[in-house]
Amino acid sequence: MSAPLPTSAAFSALLAQPESLHPALWRASQLAQAGGECVDTGYPALSAQLPGGGWPRGAMVELLPERAGVGEIRLLRPALQQGGSGRIVLLQPPWVPQAAAFDALGLPARRLLWLRSTCRSDTLWAAEQVLASGACSALLLWQSDLRNDALRRLHLASHSSNSLFFLLRPPVVAQDASPAPLRLALKTMAALPRAAADLPLLRIDILKRRGPHLSHPLFVHLQACPGAFYRHVSVDRNTSAATATGSVLPASRHSAATSDGGQRRLAKVAS
Amino acid sequence: MAGSAGLPKSPPELEVPLVVLQKERVLTCSTAAVQAGIEAGMRAGSVRVLAPQARVHVRDSAREQEALQHAAFALLQFTPQVAMTGSASLVLDIGASLRLFGGVLALCRRVRACLRSLGYVAVLSCAPNPWAAEMLARAAGLGRARRYLKLARLHAALDHLPCALLEQSRDMLDWLEGIACYRLGQLRRLPRPGLQRRCGRELLPALDALYKKPDPGLSQAWSWVQTPQEFTAKRELFARIEESAHLLPHLQAMLQEMCGWLQSRHLALQGMALIFTHERGRLAREPTRLDIFLAEPNWQQTHLLHLLREHVGRLQLDAAVIFVQMQALRLQSRQNRSEDLFACSGLHGAPSGGQEAAARLSEAGLLELLSARLGAENVLQAIPRADFRPELANQWQPATYALAGAVRAGAVLSAFAQNFPRPLCLLPQAQALQVRAERPLYGGPLLLVSAAERIEAGWYGGPFVCRDYFVAQSMQGQYYWLYRQRPANRQGDADVQWFVQGLFA
Numbered sequence: 001m002s003a004p005l006p007t008s009a010a011f012s013a014l015l016a017q018p019e020s021l022h023p024a025l026w027r028a029s030q031l032a033q034a035g036g037e038c039v040d041t042g043y044p045a046l047s048a049q050l051p052g053g054g055w056p057r058g059a060m061v062e063l064l065p066e067r068a069g070v071g072e073i074r075l076l077r078p079a080l081q082q083g084g085s086g087r088i089v090l091l092q093p094p095w096v097p098q099a100a101a102f103d104a105l106g107l108p109a110r111r112l113l114w115l116r117s118t119c120r121s122d123t124l125w126a127a128e129q130v131l132a133s134g135a136c137s138a139l140l141l142w143q144s145d146l147r148n149d150a151l152r153r154l155h156l157a158s159h160s161s162n163s164l165f166f167l168l169r170p171p172v173v174a175q176d177a178s179p180a181p182l183r184l185a186l187k188t189m190a191a192l193p194r195a196a197a198d199l200p201l202l203r204i205d206i207l208k209r210r211g212p213h214l215s216h217p218l219f220v221h222l223q224a225c226p227g228a229f230y231r232h233v234s235v236d237r238n239t240s241a242a243t244a245t246g247s248v249l250p251a252s253r254h255s256a257a258t259s260d261g262g263q264r265r266l267a268k269v270a271s
Numbered sequence: 272m273a274g275s276a277g278l279p280k281s282p283p284e285l286e287v288p289l290v291v292l293q294k295e296r297v298l299t300c301s302t303a304a305v306q307a308g309i310e311a312g313m314r315a316g317s318v319r320v321l322a323p324q325a326r327v328h329v330r331d332s333a334r335e336q337e338a339l340q341h342a343a344f345a346l347l348q349f350t351p352q353v354a355m356t357g358s359a360s361l362v363l364d365i366g367a368s369l370r371l372f373g374g375v376l377a378l379c380r381r382v383r384a385c386l387r388s389l390g391y392v393a394v395l396s397c398a399p400n401p402w403a404a405e406m407l408a409r410a411a412g413l414g415r416a417r418r419y420l421k422l423a424r425l426h427a428a429l430d431h432l433p434c435a436l437l438e439q440s441r442d443m444l445d446w447l448e449g450i451a452c453y454r455l456g457q458l459r460r461l462p463r464p465g466l467q468r469r470c471g472r473e474l475l476p477a478l479d480a481l482y483k484k485p486d487p488g489l490s491q492a493w494s495w496v497q498t499p500q501e502f503t504a505k506r507e508l509f510a511r512i513e514e515s516a517h518l519l520p521h522l523q524a525m526l527q528e529m530c531g532w533l534q535s536r537h538l539a540l541q542g543m544a545l546i547f548t549h550e551r552g553r554l555a556r557e558p559t560r561l562d563i564f565l566a567e568p569n570w571q572q573t574h575l576l577h578l579l580r581e582h583v584g585r586l587q588l589d590a591a592v593i594f595v596q597m598q599a600l601r602l603q604s605r606q607n608r609s610e611d612l613f614a615c616s617g618l619h620g621a622p623s624g625g626q627e628a629a630a631r632l633s634e635a636g637l638l639e640l641l642s643a644r645l646g647a648e649n650v651l652q653a654i655p656r657a658d659f660r661p662e663l664a665n666q667w668q669p670a671t672y673a674l675a676g677a678v679r680a681g682a683v684l685s686a687f688a689q690n691f692p693r694p695l696c697l698l699p700q701a702q703a704l705q706v707r708a709e710r711p712l713y714g715g716p717l718l719l720v721s722a723a724e725r726i727e728a729g730w731y732g733g734p735f736v737c738r739d740y741f742v743a744q745s746m747q748g749q750y751y752w753l754y755r756q757r758p759a760n761r762q763g764d765a766d767v768q769w770f771v772q773g774l775f776a
Contacts, residue, residue: 069749069774073695087634095696098665098773099653104693109653114667115641116649126641135634188748201748 032210035059039164042078043220050182051210055079055166060151060158062180064171064207066187068094071202072168074105074222075186076140081106083164084137089130091115091141092123105223111137124150131161138164148177155179174207183208189219288325290318298330335359338391341504341524343496345385347531348572349378354401354493358438360408362401362493366485375418389524398425399485401493406481410436422484429481430456437481439473455481502532502599511550511591515583518547518592522579525597530572533599539568541601543575545583548594556590565643568603581646638670647671659728660736661772665697691724692742694752694773701770704753711753711769717743719753726754742775750775 018025019033026032034052041047041054055061055076065072080088088111090097099109113136117123123143130139131154146154146169158165167180174185185205204218288304290297297313307322318325336355343353343361349372352364365378372378379395386393396407397418403425407417410432419425432455434440434447440458446469452458458466459478467475504525512518522545533540542564549556563582569575642650652670656663704711711717721742729735738754745751752773 067747067749069696069751069776071776073776093696095774095776096665096699097653098661098693098695098697099655099667100664101693101695102653103655105695109655112653113638113670114651114653115645116651117645118649122645126645129637129640133634133637135637 026210029212031212037162039079039083041075042082043075045218046204046220049206049209049214049218055083055164056182057083057162057164058159059182060155060165060167060180062167062169062178062183064169064174064183064185066171066185070186070188071222072186073102075202075204075220076138076166077105077107077223079164080138085111086135086137086163087111087113089113089115089136089139091127091130091139092117093140093142120145124154127154128157131157131163131165134161134163136163138166140166140168142168144170152179178208180208181210182206288322290322290325290327291330292318292327293330340496341528342386342389342391344498344531345389345524345527346382347496347498347535348385348527349382351535352493352495354495356405358405358409360405362405364401364493364495365397375420379418385527388520388527390520400480400483402477402480402483403429406432406436426482430454430459434458437474437477439477440470443470443474498532498535502529504528504597506595508593508595511593513588513591515586515588518583518595519580521595522583522597523576525595526572526576526579529597529599530570530575533570537605538599538602539570539605540599541565541568541603542599544598544600546596546598547588547592548596549590550593552590559586559588559592561586562600564601568601568605570605578643642669642671659726660734661693661697661726663733692721692740692752692775694750695776697773698771701754701772704769704771706769711743711771713743713745713751713771715746717745717751717753720744720750723755 014021018027019030023033023035031049032051034054034056036052036059037057038050038052038054039057041050047053050056063072063075088107090112092115097112097114099112102112103109115126115130117126120143123141127139127141130136141154154165154167171185174183183206185207187203187205189201189203202220202222204220206214206218286303288307288309289301290304290309291299292315295315297309297311297315297318299311300309304318304322304325307325309318309321309325315327318327339355339359339361343355346353346361346363350363350365350368354362356362363382365375368378369375372381375397379397382395383393394408394411395418396404396411397420398404398407399420399422403419407419407428411417417428419428433453434455434457435444437455437458440447447453447458452461455478459482463475506521506525508521512521529540529543542562545561545563547559547561549558561582563578565578638650647669650670651667654666654668656666658664702713704713704717706712707716719741723739723741725739727737737757739757740752740754743751743753751771752775753769753771756768756770758767
């Protein structure tokens with residue numbers, strides 16, 4: 001018995017679309033298909049550049065913020081809102097989470113679980129238990145010094161779950177190898193004084209993804225922290241200044257509208 | 272293969288001379304007592320003359336047996352076959368345990384450590400048959416292990432031992448010395464029929480047993496320790512204990528016993544009860560009871576000890592404890608699974624639960640499991656309070672005790688946070704900032720980008736707070752939450768100070 005050999009035309013058609021052969025195949029110029037389910041990032045410019053069009057579930061996503069407070073939580077807000085109604089586990093954050101602020105951002109305080117630990121092995125154990133239990137919708141882990149074997153084990157543990165898993169590490173580890181299928185470096189744009197007080201701009205460099213290397217950075221506008229406003233800035237300011245750089249406003253118009261409403265209300269109070 | 276451990280020996284480092292008497296004569300004494308001139312066989316009166324400060328105990332064979340029993344239970348962790356012999360020694364059949372524990376040396380180290388945590392110093396020896404192992408343990412000096420795994424080397428070693436060690440030859444020692452027979456090797460070369468005629472029937476079988484080849488049938492000749500259906504360890508303490516931390520060594524010893532018992536019955540426990548009986552003072556006190564429950568059945572000593580340490584550390588004792596009891600509760604038969612990925616790293620211990628078991632955990636189960644290892648105070652649920660002071664409004668409580676009602680009260684506050692800036696992250700402690708050219712500095716000059724929000728609260732109780740809050744932007748584009756501490760008296764503004772309290776992540 002002999003399988004019919006594909007003709008050269010059929011063969012080149014197959015080569016043009018290797019993903020039709022197997023989902024794990026892709027050409028170097030293409031974005032890979034997502035292995036599992038993905039959660040929309042809420043930022044179309046970012047989603048378009050990620051395999052599967054969003055944050056993958058059951059995979060380790062590494063975020064390397066330049067320093068604490070560049071807007072990493074606000075970047076994840078749409079995904080955390082849509083990614084299920086289970087707990088959001090904050091494991092070993094370097095600061096004290098303020099529940100009321102999470103609530104105001106649309107992440108109810110009752111969904112938050114703050115875990116602290118005294119040693120690294122406990123932290124890793126807790127991360128694994130959270131991932132393995134499947135009872136939580138997202139896990140955010142802050143850990144600076146991780147050995148390669150620990151990373152690999154976390155990566156394996158994330159496969160067994162259906163939760164979103166974000167690992168936040170300092171930017172210096174960008175040089176080191178990591179098993180995470182998706183790695184992003186986050187930076188704030190050096191702000192012009194009094195210019196970007198309402199909609200902060202975040203620069204995202206995709207360090208690693210299943211797909212071609214992205215040479216240019218992405219810019220996304222984060223939702224302003226509710227109530228963080230400058231009273232002399234006009235309420236209906238034109239925010240299209242950054243569209244030239246290829247960035248897009250957050251997709252959830254609803255939340256933007258509420259925050260605008262809040263600002264308008266406060267502008268009245270302030271004046 | 273059999274190991275043997277001789278028990279008990281007094282720890283040599285004690286300062287006060289210790290003397291144990293049997294029938295008014297010194298049976299054994301500590302190093303300090305030897306230095307005072309006391310030696311075995313002396314009369315009790317001489318001890319009182321030589322060392323009046325010495326602590327004299329009369330040998331209590333019932334308590335010796337009890338101690339031996341405790342040790343036997345603890346050693347069940349290493350093999351199911353532990354036997355107590357008449358002469359203060361234990362025999363362990365370790366033939367089947369060698370592979371599991373990584374060889375003779377590793378196993379001996381663990382046995383020694385286990386006995387040390389019980390408070391005993393043991394002499395360990397190993398030999399291919401139990402009789403020889405016991406004989407070697409009795410022959411060896413304190414702390415010097417003798418291990419013979421090959422029969423030929425064992426025989427050579429046995430040949431050199433003095434005849435006096437063989438119990439059955441005690442009555443005939445003088446006669447044996449008379450015919451210049453001092454060692455077991457010489458005894459063995461004597462003509463057997465004559466020896467049997469002169470020394471009785473017991474000597475030859477006992478002598479032959481020492482030189483026996485290893486044989487699986489040997490284990491049937493011993494009466495191995497049988498474990499009871501239920502487990503309760505009781506310990507009378509040597510002193511009144513007033514601090515809970517001092518209870519730990521005793522509890523650790525009892526836990527060793529319990530782990531041995533769990534191991535021998537192949538059980539896992541989901542809870543244990545500790546009952547502390549107090550000294551009876553003027554008023555009779557109820558015993559303090561401490562129940563520890565586990566999210567998942569467990570039997571591993573390191574994990575249980577970790578839990579025990581956490582719980583006992585938090586225990587407040589009202590009165591001195593003189594008696595401790597430990598009970599195993601909620602027993603289940605053990606489910607053997609592959610271990611956790613991270614559990615085996617380091618000495619931290621291996622909590623139970625594989626991937627499959629954990630996957631079935633509900634949220635409540637997960638919280639309980641996390642609280643058990645991390646401590647309940649590290650698994651936190653937000654309980655926002657309606658208070659203007661941010662430090663007090665942002666309350667976190669152990670998730671296992673968190674009340675659903677308290678979360679609703681926080682809803683009021685979050686509506687408030689919609690309208691006023693509240694950062695996601697608070698610094699654990701507000702940091703004072705330097706001011707240059709009337710601008711606060713935090714890794715660079717900060718620019719205030721919001722109107723002031725004045726919080727003046729706490730006059731009705733708690734810390735009084737009088738602050739103006741601002742959102743400030745750094746040159747790198749981050750947002751910080753600052754406040755200006757307003758002076759209590761309104762006269763001078765020399766002591767106006769800036770603090771950073773949070774950041775908008």
